[in-house]
Amino acid sequence: MTDRLEFGLLGPLRLEFNEQRIAIGGPRQRIVLAMLLLNADRVVSIDRISEAIWNGHPPATARTQVAICVAELRKTIRSFGLRDDVLLTSSPGYMLRRAEHEIDLLSFRAKVAEARTLANRLEIRQATERYDEALALWRGRALCDINSALVEIEVERLEEQKLAVQEERTALHLQLGRHRELISELTALVEDKPLREQTRAQLMLAQYRAGRRAEAMETFRQGRQYFIDEIGLEPGPVLQELHEAILNDDPSVREPQRQRRSTPPTATAANAAPSDIVPFGGRKTELSTLDELRTMRQANVGLITGSAGIGKSALAVHWAHRMADEFPGGVLYANLHECCRPPARSDAQETLHQLLRQLGVPATDIPSDLDTAATLYQNLARERKTLVLLDNVASYQQIEHVLPSGSPSKALVTSRSQLGELVASALWLRLQPIGHPEAVDLLGTLIGRRAEAAPRAVAELAELCGRLPAALRIAATKLIAKPHWTIQRLANRLSDPHTRLDHLEHGEQRLRGRLQSSYQRLSPEVARMFRLLGRLKTAEFSLHDASTLLQLDPGEAEHLIESLVDAHLLEGVPGVDTDEVRYEFQPLLRVFAAELDRGEVRTAETARSPRLVGKPELRFAM
Structure with a gap:
């Protein structure tokens, strides 16, 4: 028996502990858990969760009700004796920490990644086994029992991923000559997704190789008619070219030659590194x-x-x-x-x-x-x-x-x-932030001609981004995606430190999330020091400033601060004429520390609020 939870998203929402099913609770709790699972190990803001629950029309009490949902989920999980926290409070919302727990979606993705690696190595049989294991994790449509427009958007993405994996797996089974076994399965998929050309092409190929050429032609004819009736277009080149090849009995679509496993190479010059960053600035x-x-x-x-x-x-x-x-x-x-x-x-x-x-x-x-x-x-x-x-x-x-x-x-x-x-x-x-000229050049390269017409705004934006490459790229991406914005408009939005991190995100790029992941690795004492240092009015400070703020003796304060230096959340600044060491925040890290401190203060004030005293019925306002 282990302290490991098993979360299921690939079907109805499911939670088990030591093979015992856990009842999750009401609809809102289930939506909260679904949102956190879809973003495991990433912070989901309270606003985002509220949008999912109330479909963009949250009540005035939304934040309180979300907090109650999270509290009830924690209570449910801890009632089974689980020792570690799974649902963490993390500004500006909450995070589900995966740790050693099992999430079927992540297991699916891991098996798919392994299958693709095996396929690239021409270990086809092993690859099909991994694909089969991955798809066996699906118990139906993902999160089919969750009623939320926002969750449904994520579900559609997951379904698209599943279809792509099914097509990859089918292609390998076709290589292994398993045509007859695939026909009934592919027929059902085509009936469910008639406009998906790759799946229809695979069905045609399986039928042809199984000696059912007439059926392959009929599959194409039905598909062509459906395309014309539904979207007014002929099928694409994948289906057209396969249809032509089958008509002509082209050798390229006949039974494939079985691939023999080759002996491992004695040397390799392969480059397994990710793609290079283009453009690369400075350094x-x-x-x-x-x-x-x-x-x-x-x-x-x-x-x-x-x-x-x-x-x-x-x-x-x-x-x-x-x-x-x-x-x-x-x-x-x-x-x-x-x-x-x-x-x-x-x-x-x-x-x-x-x-x-x-x-x-x-x-x-x-x-x-x-x-x-x-x-x-x-x-x-x-x-x-x-x-x-x-x-x-x-x-x-x-x-x-x-x-x-x-x-x-x-x-x-x-x-x-x-x-x-x-x-x-x-x-x-x-590493330190890149220099100001390099930051301006990188922004100019990324943004293009708009930067030439607004050099002052570009320079201001570079500094507001702390000359941090990730922040510079997010800012540039946002401007590229919003051609109707001026560079100064984005700079003006970033000028308020209270909301700066809100504007340094675009799509999946979120600077706050990166900073949050570093903060969450700190011990409670060091994390508290980091938050409180956000109250200082200057980016640079002395050991005396910090020890006074926290009311600690200098030795203890130095230990905590140096832990932040080791974690790269602070920089040490050597003294010029004395042995005194001063410390300095990078600009965006200082903004983040202050944001965390404000969030901690708000949480404490909410806990002390007299409006919640003597009103236990709020716990059930679901």
């Missing part, structure tokens, strides 16, 4: 420093640290692409997801297995024992000159087995943590 000095890593004898590891959004991953990926030709063994890549979830015990083994697969070792040949797998990895690293890019690392224990040891290979690590085990031995870069 000339940092790139020159990293160039030294490839020839350094005393260091095999480069370490890039800095605050959220400062461009650690972008710098590492850009340098990896720039240096790819210097590493004939290839560029390996693993994302440890520090920004998205807490580190797990299994991360070290998962990372090791992932890199071994990138080195060409078949999954079936990878030792299950961690030490044996690590020995195999180090032997391969000594044979080849590879660059290992380890992104978003939370702890040294996650990566200690995959750091090249005594070999021509090099590793480049990015982290929001200081990673004390590496600081002394690695080539260490602690």
